[in-house]
Amino acid sequence: MTNLRKPGFVLGLIIIAVAIVASLAPQLLATHDPFESVATDRLLPPSAQYLFGTDNLGRDLYSRVIYGAALSLLSASLAVVVGVVVGAIVGLISGFVGGRTDFIIMRFVDVLIAVPGVLLALIVVASLGFGPVSLALGVGLGAAGSFARVMRSQVLRIRSEEYVEAARTLGVRSPAILVQHVLPNAARPVIAMAALEMGTAILSVSALTFLGFGAPPPAPEWGALVSAGRDYVATNPGLSIIPGAVILVVVLAVNRVARSIGGDE
């Protein structure tokens, strides 16, 4: 609750709330049809009518950014979910089983962490094809290694706690101990890390859509908007810098709120 008195935290929450509304109900915030081009209104600077200006086809940039939130934020969220679920399962098994299995799994986790996330995502995208879902899978896989490591260290800590030994003495089976005792107690650091990972995932997803591996062209993904505006940097820099700044603001907001969640413990 003390967080609510910090202006940075509150501002972060407001930005996140707007971003969520934009991705779930873009029609509430958009002022124009994001796909409609007005031939006479091309490459206009920001104005009261077109808040962020218009692009080379005369489409309203503001509305395109609003409609792009759904694609960009949903793939980033999916990436975090993939990373958490895959990482948590691997870490849980590795830490709980222990011994040689643990050793072998963790060496592969080391490698997963060693290969740069972007390259890992590129392999997945090249194999599965382009699009928001394969992007999310690629980015999520890149993050899974660190989640596995955190989860495993939590499991190792909890495994030797008295309540787990008590449950074992009482004859509770391993899967039941995992679900009832280990998982709930290990969840908190993993959730805090997932919140921090969200900012990174938004950055990775927008970088990959910037490179052209997202949904095909008319889709207003944030990274794709920046990329489309690149040809006009000399004359209309706002076309790519405004969507880029939107990404930056959202990432800063997510990181700020995530840090408070993590620091709450």
Place this chain on the structure above:
Amino acid sequence: MTQVKAWAGYLLPKLGQFLFVVVATYTLVFVLVHFLPGDPLIAALAAKGGASTVIDPAELDALRVQYGLDGTLWQQYFGHLIAAAQGDLGISIATGVPVTEMIGRAFPFSVQIASLALLFGVTSAVLITFLAYAAPWPWLRQLLLQIPPFGIAVPAFLSGLLLISVFAFTLGWLPSAGARSFDAAILPAITLALPVGALFFQVFSSAVLEAQNSPYVFTAVAKGVPPRRIFTKHLLRNALLPSITILGLLIGYLAGGTAVVETVFSRDGIGRMTVNAVLARDINVIQGVVLVVGAIYALVNLLVDVAYGFIDPRTRIGGGVPSRARLGAKK
């Protein structure tokens, strides 16, 4: 003689670890490529000739042999591994050029901006830490410490385009694209330096802050040693170990970052080559690049481990177990 033995005992396991990481990286990529749905060769040919490309089966088989995608999975796995150990990474499906040759040609361009970025990033991180350490007012210190988290949140394409817009188009000081001159490397290097420097800053500044609260710094301050001398003699030295450790991680960041930066600045290099390979679904090139980057990462970590042995003898004597006497003395 015992010295040699101690070093061998220290280095041999590290060398084994290095080889393991390289082989495991290769294995991970191989598993991903071959167990994700879809035929890599057909995808690449479709990307080359359009979605409606029709290839007759006999020709397809010939192409499989040519690109090394024939035989059982085990044959491919070991065949490519042995070939890679001999420096042969196969042939690009999109261009027909050997992958080793493509990487060799693109590599110097990426190394140029990556090493410059490392230099910029590390220098500014040390500078900001020193300014924050020496800042006379708490608000200035807080402000300085806020800069690096910002560096992590800025997308590389945004900082790159901003730099192009200001320094290339508005001021006209530096070129916006290309890789032919040294000038052309400055803006990409700064772009790449932002996240790298920010990452380095996190580790470096926390190590400095930790050392700052130690008894020896307390003593030095009490003796009246000037702040700049404390920073260089006590804080910098003790922050060296954690800073070197993160170097390996930074190399990974640099390798990933070049993909976006080289695209923004239309520069030749490993990153742009990889992006083009993904666009062409050219799996041979991507595999080659990941293997090379993984090997470099492992090599840097090996060098870091060796450097550790030189810098901090505690990690070396007695086969990696810190000497009790020294540890006890430290406490």
